[in-house]
Amino acid sequence: MIRARLRKVYPPRPDSAEFALDLEFSAAAGVTVLFGPSGSGKTLTLDSIAGFVRPDEGRILLDDEILFDGAAGVHLPPQARHCGYVFQNYALFPNMTLRQNLEFAAERRPRLERHRRVNEMLDRFRLTEAAGRRPHEVSGGQRQRCSIARALIVAPKVLLLDEPAQGLDAPLREELYEVLRQVRADFQTPMLLVTHDLDECFELGEEMLILREGKIVQTGPPRKILDQPSNLDVARLLGAFNLLPAEIRALDPGRNTSRVQMGEFELEGPYLPGHFKGDRVTVCVRPEQLGVSTRNGRPGPNQIPAELKRAVEKPHLVRMEFAVGAAGSVQVDLPLAEYERLRENKEWVIHFPAASLRVL
Amino acid sequence: MAIDWFPLWLSLEVAVISTALALASGLWLAYILANRDFRGKEVLDAAVTLPLVLPPTVLGYYLLVVIGRASPLGKLWEVVFGSPLVFTWKAAVVAALLHALPLLVKSARAALESVDRSYARAARNLGASEWRLFWRVTLPLARRSILAATALAFARSLGDFGVTLMVAGNIPGRTQTVALAIYDAVESGNGALARTLVLVVSAVALAILALANRLSPEIGAR
Numbered sequence: 001m002i003r004a005r006l007r008k009v010y011p012p013r014p015d016s017a018e019f020a021l022d023l024e025f026s027a028a029a030g031v032t033v034l035f036g037p038s039g040s041g042k043t044l045t046l047d048s049i050a051g052f053v054r055p056d057e058g059r060i061l062l063d064d065e066i067l068f069d070g071a072a073g074v075h076l077p078p079q080a081r082h083c084g085y086v087f088q089n090y091a092l093f094p095n096m097t098l099r100q101n102l103e104f105a106a107e108r109r110p111r112l113e114r115h116r117r118v119n120e121m122l123d124r125f126r127l128t129e130a131a132g133r134r135p136h137e138v139s140g141g142q143r144q145r146c147s148i149a150r151a152l153i154v155a156p157k158v159l160l161l162d163e164p165a166q167g168l169d170a171p172l173r174e175e176l177y178e179v180l181r182q183v184r185a186d187f188q189t190p191m192l193l194v195t196h197d198l199d200e201c202f203e204l205g206e207e208m209l210i211l212r213e214g215k216i217v218q219t220g221p222p223r224k225i226l227d228q229p230s231n232l233d234v235a236r237l238l239g240a241f242n243l244l245p246a247e248i249r250a251l252d253p254g255r256n257t258s259r260v261q262m263g264e265f266e267l268e269g270p271y272l273p274g275h276f277k278g279d280r281v282t283v284c285v286r287p288e289q290l291g292v293s294t295r296n297g298r299p300g301p302n303q304i305p306a307e308l309k310r311a312v313e314k315p316h317l318v319r320m321e322f323a324v325g326a327a328g329s330v331q332v333d334l335p336l337a338e339y340e341r342l343r344e345n346k347e348w349v350i351h352f353p354a355a356s357l358r359v360l
Numbered sequence: 361m362a363i364d365w366f367p368l369w370l371s372l373e374v375a376v377i378s379t380a381l382a383l384a385s386g387l388w389l390a391y392i393l394a395n396r397d398f399r400g401k402e403v404l405d406a407a408v409t410l411p412l413v414l415p416p417t418v419l420g421y422y423l424l425v426v427i428g429r430a431s432p433l434g435k436l437w438e439v440v441f442g443s444p445l446v447f448t449w450k451a452a453v454v455a456a457l458l459h460a461l462p463l464l465v466k467s468a469r470a471a472l473e474s475v476d477r478s479y480a481r482a483a484r485n486l487g488a489s490e491w492r493l494f495w496r497v498t499l500p501l502a503r504r505s506i507l508a509a510t511a512l513a514f515a516r517s518l519g520d521f522g523v524t525l526m527v528a529g530n531i532p533g534r535t536q537t538v539a540l541a542i543y544d545a546v547e548s549g550n551g552a553l554a555r556t557l558v559l560v561v562s563a564v565a566l567a568i569l570a571l572a573n574r575l576s577p578e579i580g581a582r
Contacts, residue, residue: 052481078484091482095500104496105486154486 005058021214036211042194051078084156090147092135099131125149244283263325269357281359287333291351303349367541375518378456386464394472416522452528456517467509471502508575515568
C-alpha cells in the first residue's frame with residue numbers, strides 16, 4: 001500500500017512555463033495506472049516516490065514506512081526506499097552481463113542466497129540462456145524481462161514502471177503485458193504504471209489516475225472512467241469521444257427523460273441530474289456507441305441525418321466520419337462486416353442511443 | 361658517440377609518477393565537480409584549469425612561492441623528509457603534475473557527466489552506495505574517455521620545460537629531464553644528441569597519441 005501527497009513547484013523559466021505538481025492518491029495491490037499527456041507530471045510522481053526528486057511539501061507512506069515528510073524534514077535516500085523501478089530505457093548496466101545486473105541488485109544478500117535468488121529470477125523470467133550476455137547482445141524482450149527481474153530481486157514494496165511499453169513493436173508489447181500480468185499474479189507488490197496509452201490502461205490497470213498539468217482530474221477503474229468521464233478535460237484526454245456542443249431543452253425527473261438540442265436536431269436521453277433547462281452542455285458519446293443506417297423518409301427519434309465525409313479502415317473496424325448540420329463532425333465505428341453491407345449507401349442517419357446519452 | 365640516456369629515463373619516470381598522482385587526485389576532483397553542488401564549484405574548476413593557460417614561468421614562480429624552502433609547505437617537507445623539495449627530481453614531478461592535472465580533471469569531469477544519469481538512478485534505486493555506484497557503474501562506463509585523457513596527460517607531463525627549469529633546475533644527472541637535455545644539447549652545439557632525443561621523444565609522443573585516439577571513440581563500450 002502506498003499513500004502519497006505531493007506538492008512541487010517549478011518556477012517559470014525562459015524555455016518553460018511554471019509547472020506545479022499537486023496531487024494526493026493511494027494505491028493498493030494490483031496495477032494502478034498513471035495516465036496523462038506528456039508533461040502532466042506522471043514521471044515526476046514516480047521519481048518523487050523513488051527519491052530521485054525531493055517534493056516541496058507533502059508526505060509519502062509505503063506500508064508503515066515514511067519515505068518523505070516535508071513538515072518533519074524526512075527524505076529517505078533512494079537506497080533506503082525499497083521501491084523497484086523499471087526505467088523507460090530499462091537502464092540495464094551496459095558493462096555487465098544480465099546475470100551481473102541481477103547480482104549487482106542482490107549484492108547486499110548473503111552469497112548463497114544471492115546465488116539462489118539470481119538463478120531463480122533468471123529462470124522465472126526465461127533469461128537463463130542469455131544470462132552470460134550483455135544488454136546490447138540480447139533481444140529487446142530479454143532486456144525488458146531482465147529490467148523487471150532486476151527491479152523485483154530486491155523484493156520491493158512497490159514496483160514503479162515508467163512507460164515500459166514505449167517504443168516497442170506490437171509483439172513485444174503483448175509479451176510485456178503478459179509478463180506484467182504474471183508479475184501481478186505472482187508477487188503481492190503494488191504496481192504504479194505510467195503510460196499515455198489508453199489500451200495499456202485496459203490491458204493492465206485495475207485503477208486509473210488521470211493526470212493533467214500536475215493534478216489528478218479523475219480516478220477509478222478504466223472501464224468506469226471511459227463510461228463516465230467526469231468532465232470535458234478528461235474526455236478530451238482520453239481522446240475516445242465525440243464531443244458535440246448542445247443545449248438542454250427539457251428535463252423530466254418523473255419519467256426519467258430529457259431532451260437535448262444539438263444544432264438543428266433534438267435528442268432524447270435519460271434525466272440529467274445536476275443540470276438545468278437551458279444549460280449549454282457537451283454531448284459525449286464514443287464512436288462505437290453510435291449506429292448508422294440507410295435513411296428511409298423521416299428520421300425516427302434520436303436519428304440524425306448525416307453526410308458521409310470519409311471512411312478509414314482500421315484493423316478490426318471502420319471509422320466513418322460524418323458531417324452533421326451545424327453540430328459539426330461525428331465519428332462512428334462500425335464492425336467491418338456491417339460496413340461492407342452498407343458501403344454502397346448514399347443517404348445516412350446516425351442513431352444516438354437514448355439510454356446511454358451523456359452530457360458534460 | 362655514447363648517448364647519455366639518463367634524461368629520457370628521468371622524464372619517463374617523472375611522467376609516470378605525475379600521471380599516477382594526477383589520475384588519483386584528478387578522478388577525485390572530477391567526481392566532486394560532476395556530482396556535488398557547492399558554492400565556488402566553477403571557481404574550483406577554473407583554478408584547476410588555470411595551468412593550461414598560464415605561462416610556464418608564471419606557474420614556476422607560483423610553485424617556488426608555494427613549495428620553496430622558505431614556504432610553510434617547503435619547510436614541512438624538509439622537516440618530514442630531511443631534505444628540501446625544490447631542485448630535486450621530485451620537484452620535477454610536481455611541475456609535471458601541474459600540467460597533467462587540468463587535462464585529466466577536465467576530461468574526467470566531462471566523461472563522468474556524460475554517463476546517462478538513469479544508470480546512477482538505477483544503481484541507487486537498487487540500494488548501491490555512492491562508492492559502489494562510482495566504482496562499478498559510472499567509472500567503468502566512463503573508462504575509455506578517462507584512459508584516453510590519461511594518455512594525453514602522460515604525453516603532456518613528458519614534455520614540460522619551463523616549470524621544471526624553475527623549480528627543479530637543470531642539474532645534469534639529477535634533475536635534467538629530456539626537454540632540458542635537448543635545450544642544453546642545442547646550446548652547446550651537440551646536434552647529434554639533440555636530433556636523437558628529439559626523434560625519440562617524438563616517437564613516444566606519437567605512440568601515445570595513437571593510443572589515445574584508439575581509446576577515445578566509445579566503440580563497444582555501450
